Amino acid sequence: MSILDVNNVSKSFGGVKANVDISIKVNEGEIVGLIGPNGSGKTTLFNSIVGTHPIDNGSIKFQGEEISKLTVPTIAKLGLLRTFQQTRIYGKLNCVQNLLISYKPEKENINTMFSKIPKNLNDKAEKILEFVGLYQKRNLRAGDLSFGQQKLLELAMALMNEPKMLLLDEPTAGINPTLINGIIDRLIRINKEFGITLLVIEHNMKVVMQLAQKVFCIAHGQLLAEGNPDQIKNDKRVIDAYLGAQ
Amino acid sequence: MKKDYLYLFVDFISKLTSKENKTYFFSGIILFLLLAPFIFSAYKVQLSFMLILILLAMTWDVQGGQMGYNTFGNILFFGVGMYLCASIQIGMFFPLAEWTESGGEKTFVHSTDQYFQGLFVGLIFAGLIPPIIAGLIGYGILGLRGHYFAICTLGLGIAAGELAGGIELIGAGQGMTTPPFPKGLGSLELRSQVFYFLCLALLVFTFITLRWLYSTRFGLVLNAIRDNEDKAEAMGIYTMRYKISGWMISAFFVGIAGGLVGNIVGYIEPIEVAFDGREMGVFMVLMTILGGKGTLWGPIIGATAFHIFKESFWSMFLGWQYVALGVLIIVIVIYFPEGIMGYLREKYPEKFGEAVDEKDRKAQVTLN
Numbered sequence: 001m002s003i004l005d006v007n008n009v010s011k012s013f014g015g016v017k018a019n020v021d022i023s024i025k026v027n028e029g030e031i032v033g034l035i036g037p038n039g040s041g042k043t044t045l046f047n048s049i050v051g052t053h054p055i056d057n058g059s060i061k062f063q064g065e066e067i068s069k070l071t072v073p074t075i076a077k078l079g080l081l082r083t084f085q086q087t088r089i090y091g092k093l094n095c096v097q098n099l100l101i102s103y104k105p106e107k108e109n110i111n112t113m114f115s116k117i118p119k120n121l122n123d124k125a126e127k128i129l130e131f132v133g134l135y136q137k138r139n140l141r142a143g144d145l146s147f148g149q150q151k152l153l154e155l156a157m158a159l160m161n162e163p164k165m166l167l168l169d170e171p172t173a174g175i176n177p178t179l180i181n182g183i184i185d186r187l188i189r190i191n192k193e194f195g196i197t198l199l200v201i202e203h204n205m206k207v208v209m210q211l212a213q214k215v216f217c218i219a220h221g222q223l224l225a226e227g228n229p230d231q232i233k234n235d236k237r238v239i240d241a242y243l244g245a246q
Numbered sequence: 247m248k249k250d251y252l253y254l255f256v257d258f259i260s261k262l263t264s265k266e267n268k269t270y271f272f273s274g275i276i277l278f279l280l281l282a283p284f285i286f287s288a289y290k291v292q293l294s295f296m297l298i299l300i301l302l303a304m305t306w307d308v309q310g311g312q313m314g315y316n317t318f319g320n321i322l323f324f325g326v327g328m329y330l331c332a333s334i335q336i337g338m339f340f341p342l343a344e345w346t347e348s349g350g351e352k353t354f355v356h357s358t359d360q361y362f363q364g365l366f367v368g369l370i371f372a373g374l375i376p377p378i379i380a381g382l383i384g385y386g387i388l389g390l391r392g393h394y395f396a397i398c399t400l401g402l403g404i405a406a407g408e409l410a411g412g413i414e415l416i417g418a419g420q421g422m423t424t425p426p427f428p429k430g431l432g433s434l435e436l437r438s439q440v441f442y443f444l445c446l447a448l449l450v451f452t453f454i455t456l457r458w459l460y461s462t463r464f465g466l467v468l469n470a471i472r473d474n475e476d477k478a479e480a481m482g483i484y485t486m487r488y489k490i491s492g493w494m495i496s497a498f499f500v501g502i503a504g505g506l507v508g509n510i511v512g513y514i515e516p517i518e519v520a521f522d523g524r525e526m527g528v529f530m531v532l533m534t535i536l537g538g539k540g541t542l543w544g545p546i547i548g549a550t551a552f553h554i555f556k557e558s559f560w561s562m563f564l565g566w567q568y569v570a571l572g573v574l575i576i577v578i579v580i581y582f583p584e585g586i587m588g589y590l591r592e593k594y595p596e597k598f599g600e601a602v603d604e605k606d607r608k609a610q611v612t613l614n
Contacts, residue, residue, distance in 0.1 A: 050480065076482030088480075090473035092540070093466070094600065101466045102481050113488070114462050140600055143473075161481055 003028040003165055003197050004049070004080070009058035009068075011041075011048050018044040020221045021058070026165070026214075031191050031198045033212030033229070035205075037242050041221040042201045043085065046167050050082045051075045063164070077104065079164035085173065085201075087150040091143025095134055095153055098142050099125035102157040125160060132156045132186060148175040152183070159190065165197040166190070172207050184210055209233070217242060256590055260597050276450070283442045290438035294510055296553045297445040301452050301503050302526065303533040303545035305496040308456065310531060311539035312465065313492055314472030315388070319399030321527035322406045323380060323497040324504040325520035327372035329416055331505030332424045332514055334371050335364035346417040358428040369505045376501030377494035384490040391475065403523035410516035421515035424508050441510050448506065452499045457542060459495070468492055472540070536578050538587025547586055 004026040011019040018041040026032045036042050048055045051072045060068040062080050070078075090098050103121055105112040129135045132152040137145060142153055151171060158166055171187065172180045184207060190196050202208045208215060208229065215232045217224045219241040225232060232238055262271050279297075283290045302320070309317045336345045340354040348354075356364065387398050411419040427437040459465055467488045470478040478485050508514050529552070537548020552574075559570045582589055591598045 072479045073482045073484045076480055081482075082480060084477070084480075088474045088477035090470050090477070092473050093469055097466060097469070101463075101470045101478075101483075104482050105463075108484065112463060113467075113491070114459075114464050116462055117466065136602055140602065157481065 001028050002026060003063055004199065005059075005061040005064075006045070006049065007059045007061070009045070009048055009060060010056045011044055011053070012056060017221050019048065019055075022218070022221075022223050024216055024223070024226075026197060026199055028197055029191070029195060030213055031187070031200065031211050033208040033215040034199060034201045034218065035203070035208060035215060035232075035238075035242060036218035036224070040218045042218055043169060044221075045218070046082055046169055046201065049075075049167065050080065076161070076163075077108075079162075080167070081158050081161055081163035081165070082167035083154050083158055083169055083171065085169040087147065087154050089142040089145075089150050089153050089157070092141055094141055095129060095138045095145075095156075096122065096125050098153060098157055099128060099160045102160040104161050128156045128159050131159070133182065148179050151175060155183075155186065155190075159194065159196075163196060165199065168198060168200045168202075170201050170203065172202065172204055180204070180207065187211060205233075252590075253594065256594055256597055279446055283439055287435075290435075290442050291510065292553075292557060294438065294442045294445045295507075296550065297442075297449045298503050298507055299529065299533060299553050300546050300549040301445075301449050301499060302530040303537065303549040304452055304456055305499045306530040307534045307539060307541075307545045308459075308468070308492050308496045310534055311541070311544070312460070312468040312472060313489065315391075315489065316393075316396040316531070317399045317493075318396060318523060318527050318531070319383070319402040320496060320500050320530060321403040321521055321523045322383075323376035323500040324507070324526065325403070325406055325410065325516070325522075326376050326379060327501030327504030328508035328514055328520045329410060330375055330501070331365075331368035331372040332422060332508050333416060334368040335361075335425050335509075338364050338367060343415055346415065346422045356425045356428060358431055361425055361428045364425065365509065369502055372505030373498050373502040376497040376504075380493045380497035381490055384493045385486075388486060388489045388493065400523070403521045403527055407517045407521035407523070410520060417514070419516060421513060421519070423513050424511075426512070438510075441506060444506055445503075445510075448499070448502055453546075455495070455499075460542060464488065464491070469540070532575060532578070535585055536574075536582065538585030538589075538591075541585075541587040544585050544587040551586075 002025045004024070006022060006024040008021045008023055009019055010017070010021055022041075022045060024032075024034075024045075034042050034045070047053055048068075049060055051067065051070050051074070055068055058068070059066060062075070062078060065078070067075050067078065067080070090101065093101070100117050100121055103117075103124075126135060126138065129138050132155055134145075134149060134152055134156065137149065142150065145153060151174075155171070168187075172183055175183065187198060187200070188211065191198055198211075200208070200211060202211075212229055214226065215229050216226045217232060217235070217238045224241055225235045225238050227235070261267065282293055286293065302324070306317070306320055309315045309320070333342055335356075336342050336354075339356065339360050345354060383402070387395065390398055410416060416422055427434075427440075467478065467483055467485070470483065471485050471488065475485055504520070508520070511519055514520050533549040533552045534545045535548070536552055537546065538544030555574065556567070556571070560567050563570065578585075584592060595601070
């Protein structure tokens with residue numbers, strides 16, 4: 001069953017056509033990769049999906065529900081969450097607070113707005129920090145963490161939100177090779193144990209091949225190819241546009 | 247860690263405010279504030295102003311510090327509260343237009359009962375109307391971010407001053423007087439005491455409210471908005487609701503404070519007293535930055551230090567006050583960009599609970 005259904009989505013900024021008729025289908029429980037050269041429109045597609053900007057035409061369905069007209073927080077509330085390429089964390093709050101605020105209360109009303117944060121959330125936050133390996137740093141300001149640790153923190157924040165699907169924008173960019181393996185491990189565990197569907201933008205082909213069951217390749221704003229990692233690796237068009245001839 | 251005097255002082259303060267000593271600490275402060283008008287009886291009005299300044303700094307910090315929206319617009323609620331309170335105090339018993347037209351001549355005299363009834367109702371409305379205004383304006387302009395919001399709010403106070411200067415009913419540019427304290431009741435002494443304790447009650451109420459507010463999810467969301475609003479939205483938080491409610495809460499307290507100040511000063515003028523963005527409006531920003539933005543105690547420390555500095559300079563070196571103020575601003579911005587609290591926090595982070603915990607949590611989740 002498909003959880004995310006992007007149908008013929010186009011988006012242009014003035015004369016620049018960032019996305020042209022892109023269709024992507026992600027099934028529930030899958031890990032899907034999204035690759036393409038710089039400036040090919042991957043992040044624009046992410047922004048379109050989570051409602052950062054309106055799309056020109058096409059439709060985006062999440063769990064069968066049309067979401068292309070909804071606002072960012074509403075889409076996030078449905079359980080479709082994204083992380084950012086440049087990490088975005090709450091720099092002056094400590095790690096635990098970063099997680100506490102990421103928790104999504106069941107109902108958003110005046111009561112939840114002005115109520116204390118439930119005590120048991122603290123424990124949950126610490127467990128998740130332990131999961132991403134930041135437990136020892138939980139009382140430090142998030143802004144004082146290194147870039148890689150901030151990426152892990154952002155992942156932890158996403159987990160705290162208990163999404164159904166995560167859009168990850170280059171989760172391993174700017175991270176050292178050892179930590180990359182740790183992140184891949186965790187992403188696979190997130191997918192298996194928490195049952196979260198993942199759509200991952202990634203440039204590191206090794207990571208994509210290890211993670212994804214299905215890969216989409218975008219170039220010049222158009223969908224170039226789709227298939228399993230091996231098919232993509234051997235696709236002539238993808239090699240020309242992205243991987244480079246050998 | 248070198249143990250210098252500053253460290254010892256911080257250590258002392260943190261012990262003083264720790265869980266077991268908290269009750270004594272707060273009762274000590276309250277006791278001092280209750281006795282202050284009798285100990286420093288010559289400075290009652292000055293002390294009232296200090297309490298008001300602390301309140302303005304604390305409420306400004308809800309936006310400027312906790313939420314990261316630098317507003318110059320809070321002075322609008324101050325002036326509105328001031329005018330509203332005075333107008334209701336007068337309008338409840340006498341024709342307002344004739345009162346302002348008489349320019350403060352005492353043709354109408356409030357009886358003691360009328361005076362306090364008027365003050366009570368006036369303060370209630372001074373608390374109710376400004377939040378509504380904040381809500382309406384906020385809905386329109388809280389979508390602006392960063393400097394754009396600051397500049398937009400800068401216009402609010404000025405516009406309000408000009409508007410108030412054109413309304414005859416409230417005395418236009420000439421201003422209006424507030425009802426004089428009932429003669430039969432006692433001297434000026436009593437008047438200043440009454441208003442001192444009203445200010446104190448309001449400040450305590452503000453402190454308790456904000457302290458509670460910062461301990462809730464609301465407080466955390468305000469901080470999240472400050473640190474990264476896009477992220478907060480992407481995580482499913484409807485930030486607009488929080489921003490508007492935050493501004494309304496500030497407006498509530500600032501409005502009542504305005505009503506009180508109008509009565510303490512006794513004379514309301516649109517640009518110099520009510521919508522005094524040039525002085526009050528800038529002071530509240532300055533005091534908060536001096537003490538430390540985004541902390542509960544920063545604005546209190548900042549406002550107290552600022553008021554003492556300002557008043558002593560005003561009385562000792564008259565004529566140089568604006569020079570001194572300018573120097574103070576430069577010193578704050580260059581040497582204490584994070585304020586007193588921020589400076590201490592940077593110097594002794596472990597006193598603020600920032601530390602690496604070497605112990606590993608008993609691992610429920612194992613990863614290799």
